[in-house]
Structures are given as C-alpha cells and as structure tokens.
Amino acid sequence: MQSELTARLDCLLVVADESLFERIREVLTAWHLHFxxxxxxxxxxxxxxxxxxxxxxxxxxGMRLYLERLRxxxxxPVVLGAPGPDVTPDIxxxxxxxxLIASVFRAxxxxxxxxxxxxxxxxxxxxxxAEQFALPELVQVAMAKTRELCEAEGASLLLxxxxxxxxxxDTVAGGGGDALERILLPRGKGIAGHVxxxxxxxxxxxxxxxxEFDRSxxxxxxxxxxxxxxxxxxxxxxxxxxxxxxxxxxLPPFAPVHLERLVQLAxxxxxxxxxxxxxxxxxxxxxxxxxxxxxxxxxxxxxTEQITRAKQEWERTFDAIDAPIALLEGYxxxxxxxxxxxxxxxxxxEIPGKKCFExxxxxxxxxxxxxxxxxxxxxxxxxLETPDRRTGxxxxxxxxxxxxxxxxxxxxxxxxxxxxTQAHVLEDKLRESERLAAxxxxxxxxxxxxxxxxxxxxSNLRTLxxxxxxxxxxxxxxxxxxxxAKERRVDDLMSLLSTSEEPDFQPLDDGLEMxxxxxxxxxxxxxxxxxxxxxxxxxxxxxxPANVNASVTRVVRAELGEAANVxxxxxxxxxxxxxxxxxxxxxGHVLRNARQATARKEKVLVRTTQTExxxxxxxxxxxxxxxxxxxxxxxxxxxxxxxGVGKGIGLGLTAAYGIVKRVGGDIEASSEGPGQGAxxxxxxxxxxxxxxxxxx
Numbered sequence: 001m002q003s004e005l006t007a008r009l010d011c012l013l014v015v016a017d018e019s020l021f022e023r024i025r026e027v028l029t030a031w032h033l034h035f036x037x038x039x040x041x042x043x044x045x046x047x048x049x050x051x052x053x054x055x056x057x058x059x060x061x062g063m064r065l066y067l068e069r070l071r072x073x074x075x076x077p078v079v080l081g082a083p084g085p086d087v088t089p090d091i092x093x094x095x096x097x098x099x100l101i102a103s104v105f106r107a108x109x110x111x112x113x114x115x116x117x118x119x120x121x122x123x124x125x126x127x128x129x130a131e132q133f134a135l136p137e138l139v140q141v142a143m144a145k146t147r148e149l150c151e152a153e154g155a156s157l158l159l160x161x162x163x164x165x166x167x168x169x170d171t172v173a174g175g176g177g178d179a180l181e182r183i184l185l186p187r188g189k190g191i192a193g194h195v196x197x198x199x200x201x202x203x204x205x206x207x208x209x210x211x212e213f214d215r216s217x218x219x220x221x222x223x224x225x226x227x228x229x230x231x232x233x234x235x236x237x238x239x240x241x242x243x244x245x246x247x248x249x250x251l252p253p254f255a256p257v258h259l260e261r262l263v264q265l266a267x268x269x270x271x272x273x274x275x276x277x278x279x280x281x282x283x284x285x286x287x288x289x290x291x292x293x294x295x296x297x298x299x300x301x302x303x304t305e306q307i308t309r310a311k312q313e314w315e316r317t318f319d320a321i322d323a324p325i326a327l328l329e330g331y332x333x334x335x336x337x338x339x340x341x342x343x344x345x346x347x348x349x350e351i352p353g354k355k356c357f358e359x360x361x362x363x364x365x366x367x368x369x370x371x372x373x374x375x376x377x378x379x380x381x382x383x384l385e386t387p388d389r390r391t392g393x394x395x396x397x398x399x400x401x402x403x404x405x406x407x408x409x410x411x412x413x414x415x416x417x418x419x420x421t422q423a424h425v426l427e428d429k430l431r432e433s434e435r436l437a438a439x440x441x442x443x444x445x446x447x448x449x450x451x452x453x454x455x456x457x458x459s460n461l462r463t464l465x466x467x468x469x470x471x472x473x474x475x476x477x478x479x480x481x482x483x484x485a486k487e488r489r490v491d492d493l494m495s496l497l498s499t500s501e502e503p504d505f506q507p508l509d510d511g512l513e514m515x516x517x518x519x520x521x522x523x524x525x526x527x528x529x530x531x532x533x534x535x536x537x538x539x540x541x542x543x544x545p546a547n548v549n550a551s552v553t554r555v556v557r558a559e560l561g562e563a564a565n566v567x568x569x570x571x572x573x574x575x576x577x578x579x580x581x582x583x584x585x586x587x588g589h590v591l592r593n594a595r596q597a598t599a600r601k602e603k604v605l606v607r608t609t610q611t612e613x614x615x616x617x618x619x620x621x622x623x624x625x626x627x628x629x630x631x632x633x634x635x636x637x638x639x640x641x642x643x644g645v646g647k648g649i650g651l652g653l654t655a656a657y658g659i660v661k662r663v664g665g666d667i668e669a670s671s672e673g674p675g676q677g678a679x680x681x682x683x684x685x686x687x688x689x690x691x692x693x694x695x696x
Contacts, residue, residue: 008067011036011051012104013043016080024080031101040066044237047075048267054078054107056100067091068200072232074267076107083352090256098299122261126268127148131384135276136170142243142269143173149265150258152245157191158185159241159273167192167242170346172217183217190214191228192242199239201231201263205253207246216318227253231262233270240273311336324360324417328401331355331366334412343417360417361386365546368401372413380413385421395421453521460514467511545687546583548608548616555587556606560595572608576616576684580664583684586659586667589652597624597678610686615665618682627671629679635669660684 012035014024021037035056043055047070053380055070059081067087069078078092080100087093092103111160125145132138139157146155154174158167165187167182170442188197194212195202205224207213218225226249233240243266279561317336318325324340326333333351341348343357349688357363357370361384366372380401388395397417445620475497484493525577549570560566594604609617627635634640636657653669660667665684671677 005652013038013046013052013055015040015055018060020080024100027097027100033104041237042235043075044069044073046687048073048235054104056080056104059084063087065198065200067669068198068202069232069234071263072199072201072234072266074264078103078107109555121149122264122268127264129268129272130275131274133279135273137170138272138276140173142272143171144247146243146262146265147174150245150252150254150259151259152229152254153222153251154246156192156244156246157241157269157273158196158244160196160239167196167509172221175416185214185543192244195232195244196239196241199232199234201259201266202229203254203256203259204228204230208249215553224249226251226413229254229259229262231259231266233266233273235267235270235274240270240277243269244512306401323419324397326356326360326415326417327404327412328356328415329412331357331372333359336540340417356415372401372411380415384417395419396424397421453524457518457521460518464511464514524675545577546578546580548572548574548576548618548684551580551583551587552606552608552618555584555591559588559591560604565598565601567603567605567606569607572610572616574610574616575687578659578665578684582659582663586656586682587618589656593653593680594620594622596677597626598622602677614686616686618684620680620682621677623677626674627669629671629673632669632671636667 012028012033012521014021014028014037016024016037025035040057040060047053047055053074053076055075056078057066057070057080059079060066063079063084064086067077067079078094079087080094080097081648082095083089090676092107094100095105125148129138129142129145132141142157143155146152146157152174154172156169156172158169160166161168161184164184166189167185169183169185185193187193191202191204191207191210191212191214193214204210204213205227207228213225213228217223223246225246227247228244230242230244231244242537243262245254245258245262318337319339321337324343325337326340333354333356336348336351338348340360341351344351346359351359357366361367367382367384367386369379369384371382380399380403382399384397384399385394386397387393396419397680399415399417401413401415404414408503481493482497484490484496550573552568552570556566556568591606598604604623605621607617607619607621609619611617619648631640636653638651638654640654657667660682663684665682667683668681670679670681
C-alpha cells in the first residue's frame with residue numbers, strides 16, 4: 001500500500017518559511033517524494049488546475065479561512081502544528097517534520113478512500129455540467145445534480161453580481177422554489193453571502209438557530225429550511241458564486257460527507273459557469289458586432305453614396321475649369337479634366353498612364369524647364385513652350401503644381417497649365433515698343449550730347465576760316481617781299497615794308513585755342529560713340545563663371561589703387577554666373593563713379609557676400625557727395641550725369657545696368673541725399689560650381 005501511495009504522489013505543495021522548509025526538504029527528499037515550495041495564494045491555482053492535491057501547510061494566522069479555500073478547490077491539507085479550534089478533526093496535523101511522511105500518506109489514502117460510487121457520480125455529473133454552454137440550462141443542470149448528489153430537497157446556484165458584489169438567484173430547484181422570483185442578496189447577506197466573502201465551504205446543521213441565516217426566502221416560499229451545505233465557486237482565486245443545497249426541518253441534517261461531495265463538485269461547476277459566462281459574453285458581443293455591422297454597412301453605403309456624389313461634383317467642377325489640370329505621379333498622368341483633353345486632342349479616358357511630356361509637349365523626354373525632376377523642396381512653377389497640335393505654332397504655358405505626397409521616388413502632384421501665349425505676344429509688342437522708345441530716347445540723348453561738342457567745333461571752324469582769310473594779305477606781302485629780296489630790289493622791298501602794317505599774332509593764338517577745343521569736342525564725340533557701341537553689344541557670348549572676390553580685388557587696385565580710405569571685405573564663397581570681363585567692366589563703372597564722388601578722400605567700402613536664395617552680392621558704399629533723392633532712380637538712364645557738362649557722358653552706369661540685367665542679376669542705387677554718400681548693390685546669380693577658396 002505504501003509503494004502504491006508513493007507512486008500516486010506525483011508532487012506535494014509546501015507552504016512554510018525558509019527554516020521549516022529546509023527541515024521538511026530533508027524528510028521528503030529521503031523518501032524520494034517530489035515537492036514544490038509555494039506561497040499560500042500560489043497553492044490555490046495549482047490545486048485548481050489539477051497540478052496536485054496534497055498541500056503541507058505551516059500553521060499561521062487565518063488558518064481556518066485558508067483551509068476552507070483549499071478544500072473548496074479540492075485540496076487535502078496537512079498542517080504542521082498542534083490541532084486547534086481552527087482545524088477540523090478530518091484534517092491531518094503533525095507536530096514535527098519527522099512525523100510528516102505518515103500524515104502525507106494518510107492524506108493521500110483519504111483521497112483514494114473516497115466512496116467509489118460518489119467519485120464516479122461526481123465525474124459523471126461534472127461531464128454533464130461541462131456540456132452546458134448556456135447559463136440558464138447550466139444552472140438547472142447544476143441544481144439538479146446537486147440535489148441528487150447531496151440527497152437534498154432543494155438546491156440553488158447563486159452568482160456574483162459584478163456591479164454590487166451581491167448574489168442573485170434566478171431560480172431555485174425544489175424546496176418551494178416555484179414560489180420564488182429573482183432574488184438579489186446584498187453583499188455578505190445570509191449563509192451564501194458569508195461563504196462568498198470568506199471563500200470557504202460551510203455546513204449548517206440547524207439553519208433556524210444560525211444568526212446568519214436569512215429567512216426572507218422561507219417567508220416567500222413557505223419552506224422551512226433545516227440544514228444547509230454551501231460551497232464557493234472559486235476559479236483563479238476569484239469567487240464566481242455559491243453552490244448550495246438545503247433540507248427541511250423534517251429531514252436529518254447534512255453530514256460532512258455531503259459537504260465533501262459538494263466541495264468536490266464545486267470546481268467543476270465553477271469552470272462550467274465561467275465558460276458559460278464567457279460564451280454568453282461572446283454571444284452578446286457577437287450580437288452587438290452583427291448589429292454594429294448592419295449599422296456600419298448602412299453608414300458605409302451612405303458614405304459611399306456621399307463620396308460618389310462628391311466625386312462627381314469635383315469632376316464636374318474640374319471639368320468646368322477652362323485651364324488644363326492633371327494629377328501626376330512622377331511624370332505619369334493619373335487623371336485630367338476636360339480642358340486638358342481638349343488641349344491635347346484626346347479623350348479623357350485615353351490619357352491616364354501616359355507620360356505628361358509625351359502628351360502635352362509632344363516630346364520624348366521631360367521638358368527642359370520642368371521642375372518635377374528637382375523633387376520636393378523646389379517650387380513647382382515654370383514656363384513651358386509647347387507646340388500646338390492644331391496650328392503647329394508654339395504656345396506658352398505657366399506650369400504650377402502642388403505636392404500631394406512625400407514619396408521621393410514617385411511624387412504625386414496636382415498641376416495646372418495657364419495659357420500665357422497671348423501674354424507673350426503682348427509682352428513682345430510691349431518689349432518692342434519699349435525698345436523703340438529706348439532707341440528713341442537713346443538717339444535723342446546721343447543727338448543732344450553730340451550736338452554740344454559738334455556745335456562749338458563747327459563754330460570754331462567758321463572762325464578759323466575767317467582767320468585764314470585775314471591771313472591771306474600778310475601772306476601775300478610776305479610772298480612779294482620774298483620775291484623782291486630774291487631779285488635784290490632793295491628799294492622796292494623797303495618801300496613795301498614801310499607801307500605794310502605791323503603783323504598781329506593774336507589770331508594765331510586764338511586759332512590754336514580753337515583747334516584744341518575742337519579736338520576736345522571730337523574726343524568727346526568719340527567717347528559717346530564708344531559708349532553707344534558698348535550698349536549695342538546685346539549678346540553675352542559663352543557664359544563663364546567669374547571669381548567675384550578676385551574680380552573685386554583686381555578692379556579695386558586698378559581704379560582706386562592702394563588708397564588708405566578703401567576697405568575691402570571678401571565674404572562671398574561662390575562663383576557668379578557672369579563672364580569675368582563683363583564683371584570687371586561693371587565693377588569698373590561703379591568704382592569709377594565712387595572714386596569721382598569722393599574727391600576729398602572720403603572712405604569707400606567694397607564688400608562681397610552671398611544670400612541663401614542663390615545670389616552673390618557686391619556692395620560699393622562711399623561717403624562722397626551723395627545723390628539727390630529725385631535723381632536716384634535716374635542714375636542708370638543713358639546720358640544722365642550729375643557731374644556737369646564735360647565731366648561725364650552718363651553711359652557708364654547704363655552699360656553696367658545692361659550687363660547685369662542680361663545675366664539675370666540686378667543693380668540698385670540708394671542715397672540719403674547730397675553729402676550722405678551712396679550705396680550701389682550688385683546682385684548676381686550663383687554659378688553651379690564648387691565654392692571659392694579664400695582670396696589673398
């Protein structure tokens with residue numbers, strides 16, 4: 001028998017402190033028994049899940065309640081300590097660990113010694129109960145099997161109300177239960193309430209003398225309760241409810257064996273109740289999901305109809321726009337409006353999937369000015385020149401887009417095309433008109449500037465002609481005197497000289513002065529012609545980047561020398577997109593203007609910087625005579641000068657303005673007025689080359 005018990009003891013659970021556990025370990029190890037040390041609360045789930053049944057416990061406070069919880073889940077406890085009122089006689093107690101083995105074997109024998117018929121019936125009842133998944137049917141079956149197992153007149157299954165913690169009964173089997181309606185017991189009310197709170201089974205031999213008994217059910221049903229057995233339904237350490245059986249006062253009270261049977265059945269009922277509650281919750285959730293799906297499908301249908309209407313409205317709106325619009329993914333067209341289809345001469349449904357440059361521009365590769373290849377971060381704005389399918393003439397469109405996605409590989413963008421062909425025609429006409437006006441202004445200015453020196457050159461030539469005529473007589477006398485001297489006609493010579501007037505050399509001096517003035521006038525005309533020739537050079541030629549710092553250093557030395565009043569700050573680190581010789585020419589005109597404005601050696605500052613938007617700045621600031629505010633906007637006009645007649649022709653800044661504008665830059669002048677100096681700012685585009693090294 002001992003060897004059979006040892007084979008049945010797969011594992012023991014030990015609840016004890018460290019010192020006592022070491023003594024218990026020695027005893028159990030000597031008998032080759034498997035054991036595991038656990039906490040008091042850790043033993044309950046292991047027993048409940050069938051890990052083991054025998055639990056060795058060190059006596060502690062609250063022993064009675066803990067033993068009842070162990071028995072409620074089907075454990076057979078063995079207590080290390082003296083028997084007491086908190087330990088029932090049917091529980092093994094030992095005083096020393098050395099006596100533990102015998103008590104363990106007796107506890108296991110007690111498990112094996114259960115009534116064969118009762119154990120078989122409990123297993124059969126558990127099987128029937130486990131097959132019930134609907135809670136009402138489960139309650140009915142559990143109450144019926146409880147009455148049969150405990151030989152009771154009535155039975156009830158009370159479940160915990162989660163919101164209040166009380167117990168509720170929907171129905172009672174036998175014992176006058178037909179007269180009872182749904183009963184809700186407050187938390188801790190009645191025998192069942194105490195069993196639920198304490199979590200331990202209980203046998204009440206005489207309910208009428210028990211102070212905890214609630215007589216309200218008896219008053220409703222007319223049943224006189226005599227004896228009660230109740231066991232908590234414990235699962236995972238939580239109490240789900242109470243399984244209870246009753247006998248009337250006319251029958252003998254329940255015996256401990258009935259309580260033991262109820263305790264053995266309770267775990268199976270607890271599992272079945274838990275499963276039924278989960279199933280009920282799942283069915284409720286499923287019903288709610290189905291109901292929600294029906295509502296969701298209705299909402300989806302309504303929303304789909306709204307989206308469809310909105311899509312149609314947007315499509316009609318886009319089609320009503322006269323400008324071509326396209327949705328592009330990279331260069332691939334995904335959708336267009338009717339205006340786009342009319343422009344390319346295709347049906348709307350034929351366009352998606354094709355490349356935009358193939359359809360709109362009739363090209364085999366992307367348009368040179370298209371900004372899409374630059375990716376995100378660049379402005380989607382450009383001007384495109386495309387051939388018209390109908391006329392064959394080139395048309396101009398303003399390309400403007402808006403990013404819809406952050407995908408760098410295939411960016412999605414909405415593009416609009418605005419026809420600016422007519423605007424180009426008008427701009428060309430306006431440009432031609434402005435050119436003719438500029439030519440007229442230039443011709444008028446040139447005529448005025450040339451007429452001034454030409455006038456006094458002509459006047460001087462007329463005066464010189466008169467002087468030449470006046471000199472004919474003296475020259476004739478000189479010729480006659482020369483002939484008389486050659487022929488040795490002394491008397492005639494003396495007579496001629498005595499009758500001739502004293503020669504006047506002043507006209508000769510006047511003539512020389514007139515010749516000098518005429519030469520100066522001719523030089524001035526030559527300068528004007530040179531300036532006009534410079535302005536006529538509209539072609540830029542081959543564009544080469546210029547080292548701005550090097551050009552500034554070179555021109556400053558040429559125009560201003562090594563003067564102490566000149567300060568140069570070279571902060572630019574980028575090349576400018578302008579031919580170096582043309583940059584030198586621009587700087588020469590601006591620096592020459594600064595040199596002429598600072599006759600008294602006022603300071604001149606020349607500085608180079610660069611901006612974040614891709615431009616190089618050259619600033620020339622002087623502390624010279626300044627410019628009147630009304631003349632600041634005229635300094636770049638042809639032949640405008642503030643230095644007076646003969647001191648400048650007014651074409652240097654005009655030439656500088658033309659060169660800077662032709663390379664896509666800008667030049668500005670500012671001054672606070674006479675005596676406040678002037679600031680000239682040259683703005684040039686950065687060339688796409690490497691950054692500059694420091695210029696010595």
